[in-house]
Amino acid sequence: MTHTLDAADSGILRDVLDGRWADVRREARELAKDPRFTVEVGQDTEEQRARTFERLAALAEGGYARLGFPTRYGGANDVGGSITAFEMQGMGDLSLLVKAGVQWGLFGGAILHLGTERHHEKYLADIVSLDLLGCFAMTETGHGSDVANVRTTATFDPDTDEFVVTTPSTSARKEYIGNAARDGRVAVVFAQLVTGGELHGVHAFVVPIRDADGNPAPNVRIEDCGLKAGLNGVDNGRLYFDDVRIPRDNLLNRYADVAADGSYTTPIENKTARFFTMLGTLVQGRISVAGGAGSATKVALAIALRYGNSRKQFENPATGDEITVLDYLGHQRKLLPALAKTYALHFAQLELVAGLDETTPDLDLPVAEQHPAEHPDRRELETRAAGVKAIGTWHATATIQACREACGGAGYLAENRLPGLKADTDVFTTFEGDNTVLLQLVAKELLTGYSEHFGNLDLRGTALFVADQVVETVIERAGGRRLLQRLRDAAPSRSDEGSVFDHDWQISMFTHREKHMLESLAMRLRRAMDADDQFAVFNAAQDHLLGAARAHVDGVLLAAFVHAIEQVPAGPERDLLVSLCDLYALSTIEAERGWFAEHGMLTANRSKAVIAAVNELCGAIRPQALTLVDAFGVPDSAIAAPIAWPEDVPEAGGINP
Template structure:
C-alpha cells in the first residue's frame, strides 16, 4: 500500500482555507473584529469590571449584522442558522464569557422566543432582542432539577377570570439556578414551567416573564440573587430567579406547540404530552451545537499556546551539549500531538453537524430530526470532554508557566470546565445517543428516564438494533496480516470502528432484553455498557467525517498532511481502547504493539508540522499574547 509522503513544508493558509470551509468569509469577519482592542483577554479584571467589559463587547457585536444571522428575515434577521452557530463558535477563540453571554442573549433567549413563540411574540420582541434593546435570560434549570427538565417544579397556572398565568416557585428546589444575564443585566426571561389549565397539568411550556422594571428593580413577586464568583466565566452575570405568584398575560405563553384559549381550553398540534415536550426541546439544539464548537475553539487556543511554548522552551542537554527543545521529546509530543489530531477530527465532524443543522428542512421527517439531535448530543459531549482533557494536558506541557494566569491556560481551564455539564450533562447526552441507536426514536418513545428507557426496550425486544455487516470479516482478514502498513489503510480503520460500534450495541441490546422483570435494575446495571455504545458511535462518526474532509481537500499538499493527522487520530483512538480490541479479538498482541509503534512514528513525522497545524487555526494574535511566548 502506498502511503503519501508529507511535503517538507505546507502553507498554513491552505489548511486554514480547509478548516474555515463553507462559512470562511464569516470566520474571517469575526477574526477581524476580535482583533480590535476592545476584545482583549480579561486576565486582571475583577468580577464587576469583567461583567461591564463583556456587556460593552456585546454591544460592539450588536452593532454588526451577526446577531441577526439566526433570526428570520421577516423580522430583520438573515435566516442563516449555520452562520449564527459558527459566529458563536468563533467567539470561543477569545474570552469565553463573551461567547456565553452572546449565546444566552441571541441563542437561548432570542432563539426560544423565535422557535417556541408565534407571530405575536416575534413582532413584539425579536428586533429588540437582536438590537440589545431587550436583554434576557433562559430560565430552565432549577436548583432541584437540571437534566430532568420534564419534572421541573415551577408552575404556570391559568386564571380564566383574569386571563393571566400565575408563575410560581412552590418550593426552594424550584428556584431557577445558574441563569445567565439574571444577576445584573436581564430584564425578561423565558421561563420553563409546568402549564396548568382547567385543573390539568399539560407538561413543561415556556413563558415570557418580565423580571425587572425600567429602573432595573425586580418586578413584584420576582426574587433575584447573584450566584457570585464562579470557577470561571465570571464575565457572565449568573443569577437565581424565584417567583411568588407572578402574574403575566395569557399571551405570555410561547404558544407554537401549545396554547390556552381565553376560557382555559388547552390545544396543541401535538397530541402526546411527551412528544410535544421533546419536540419543543429539539428546536433548541443550536445552543448545544454552539457549546461544542466553542469548546473546540478553546481547545485550539490551548494547543496553540502549548505547542508554540514547546518549540522554544529547552530542557536538558543533548550529547552535543545543546539543550533540547521540549517538543522534540517523544513524551511531550505524545501529550500534545494526538490531542491536536483529535481536535482536527472533531472540527470536521462539527462542520458537518452545523451544515446538517443549517440545511435540514423545517418539515423534515421526525427520524431525520432525531438523528440530528442525537449527533448534536454526542458531539457536544465529545468536544467538551476533549477540551477538559486537552487544556489540562496543555497546562502540564507548559509546566509552571502554564499555571500563571497571565499565560492564559489557567483561565481557559476554568472557563471550559462547566461545558461538560451545561447545555446537557455529558453522561446524560451519551445515554441519549445510545437510546437513539437502540430505538431509532420510535414515535411513542417519550421519556428520558432510565425506567422508561428500560421498559420501552424490553417491550420492543430491541427491534431496532443495527444489522451485522461485512465489517467484522474485513477487519479479521486484515488483522491476520503481518503487514504493518495495514494500520494506515483508511478502510481498515473505518471498518474497525464500525465493527466495534456494532458489537457494543448488540451487547447492550442483549443485556436489555432481560429487562422485563426488573427494568430499572437491568438498565442501571448496564449503564456503563450503554455509555460505551454512545461513545464508540461518536468516535466512528468523527473518524468518518475526518476521512471525508481529507478526500474532499483539493490542495494535494494540505491533503497529504491531513491524511497523516487523520491516521494519528484513528490509531491513537485505537491505542486508547486497546483493551477492548484485544479482549474481543480485533487485534492480536503483536498488532496491538504495532499500533503503539505507529503512533510514535506519526508523532515524529508530524513534529515538524506542529506549528503549521496550530497556525492554521488563525487565532487572533491578541489571544495568544502570553508572556511565556515572549521569552
C-alpha cells in the same frame, strides 16, 4: 514503516477548516482586531461583568446577532452563519461567548423557535439590537437535566386571563441563570402548565423580571450566584416567582395554546413527543457549545505547541545543544493525538452546522409553515449533536489541562491564558445538557433506530424494538463501503493489507466495536425486560450504554475526517491530513486496546504495533505541528499569551503567518 511529510501550506489547510461559512470566520478575525475585544486578566467580578456587557453591546453594534434571526426583524436568516460566528467568539473572551449565547442563542432562540408571530413582533427586533436583555430560565436547583419534572408552575386563571407563575419551594428556584443577576429584564421561564386543574407538562413563558429602572419586578426575587470557578463576566443569578401574574399571551404557543376559557389545544397530542419537539428546537445550543469548546481547545493547542517548539530543556549529549521540548516523544504524545482529535471534532462540527442549517426551515416563512421536527434527518442530527457536544467538551477539558502541563510553570500564569481557558470551559461539560446524560440519550436513540417505538424512552420499549434488529454503525450509515473506497481513492494505504496503517483495518475496528457494543447492549436489555425492577436493570447497564455511545461518536468523528480529506486536492496538505487522520484512528484504538483485546480483536503483538504506529506518526507530524495550529486562524489578540512569542510579542490583532 517510516515516512516523512512534505511541508504543507497552512493557508490551504485554513480554507479546508473554514468551510462553507469562511466569510463569517474572516469577519470574526477582523473583529478580533478591535481593542475592545482584547483578552484581559486580573479584573474583579464587577469589572468583568461591566466589560463583558460593553463587549456584548459592541457585538450588537457590529451586527453579530443578526445572522440567526428573520430579516423582517433586522436579522440575516443565516442559521449556519450564526453558529459559526458564535464558534469563532470561543477563541476570545469566553464570558462574552456565554453571555452572547444566553442573549441571542437561548433567550432569543426560545422566543424565535417556541413563539409565534405575536412574540416575534413584540420582542425579536429589540433582542437583536440589545434593547431587551433576557434570560433562559430552565434549570432548577432540584432539577437540572430532568427538565420534564421541573417544579415551577404556571397556572391559568380564567377570571383575569393570566398565568400565575409560582416557585413552590427552594428546590424549584431557577438556578445558574445567565443575565439574571445584573442585566436581564425578561426571562423565558420553563414551567408546568396547569389549566382547569389539569397538568399539561412543561411549556415556556415570557416573564418580566425587572422594571425599566433595573429593579426586580413585583413578586420576583433575584439572588446573585456569586463568584464562580470561571466565566465571572457572566452575571448568573437565581430567580424565585411568588405568584407572578403574566398575560395569557406570554405563553410561547407554537406547540400548544390556552384559550380565554382555559381550554388547552396542541397539534402534538402525545405529551412526551411534544416535550421532545420543544427541546429539539433548541438543539442549536448544543451545537454552539461544542463549537465554542472546540475554539477554546484550538487556542490552548496554539499556545502550548508554539511554546513547546521554542522552549529548550536538557542537553543532548551527542551535540551539546539543548533539546527543544517538542522533540521529546512524551511531549508529542501529550499534544499531537489531541491535535488530531481536535481536527476530527472540527470536521464533525462543520457537518453538524451544515445539517442544522439544512433542516431548519426558512426563518422568513410564516410560523405555520415551519416544521423542523418533521425533517427526516432532524432526529439523527439531534442525536449526533448530543454526542459531539459531550465528547467535544470532555476533550476540551482534558486537552486544555494537557496544554497547561506541557507549558510547566509558565502555563500556570494567568497572563498565558491557559488557567483562564481551563476555568472557563470546565462548566461546558455540564451546561446545555450534562455529558453523561447526553451520552445515555445517544445510546437509547441508537438502540431504537430513531423509531417512535421508543417515544417514552423506557427499558421495555427499547428491548422490544431492538430484539430482532441488526445494528448498523454510523460508518455503515454514512455508506461504509463507499466511505472506505473514497478514503482509498483520496489516500491509498501506506502498507500491506492488514497493517495498522491499512485504512480497511482501521475502519473495521471502529465498525466492529460500535456494532458489538450496541448488539450486546440490546441483548442484555432484552433478557432483562421482564424484570420487576426496571430501573435496577437499566442502571446496571449504564456503563454499557455510555461505552456504546462513545463508540458511536468515535465513528462519527472518523467518518467526518474522511469526508474532509476527500475534498482536499492531492498534495502535501492532503498527505498531512491523512497522517493526522491515521493518528486520530490509531490513538483511539490505542486508548481502547483493552476492550479490543478482551474481544479477541487485538493480539499482544498487534497492540504493540499500534503503540509503535502512534509514536511514528507523532514524529512524522511534529515538524508541521505549527502549520496545523496556524491553520486554525486563531487571531494573535486571542492567543494573548507571552509564552506563545518567546522572542517578541507582535502587536495585538494580527494573524499568525
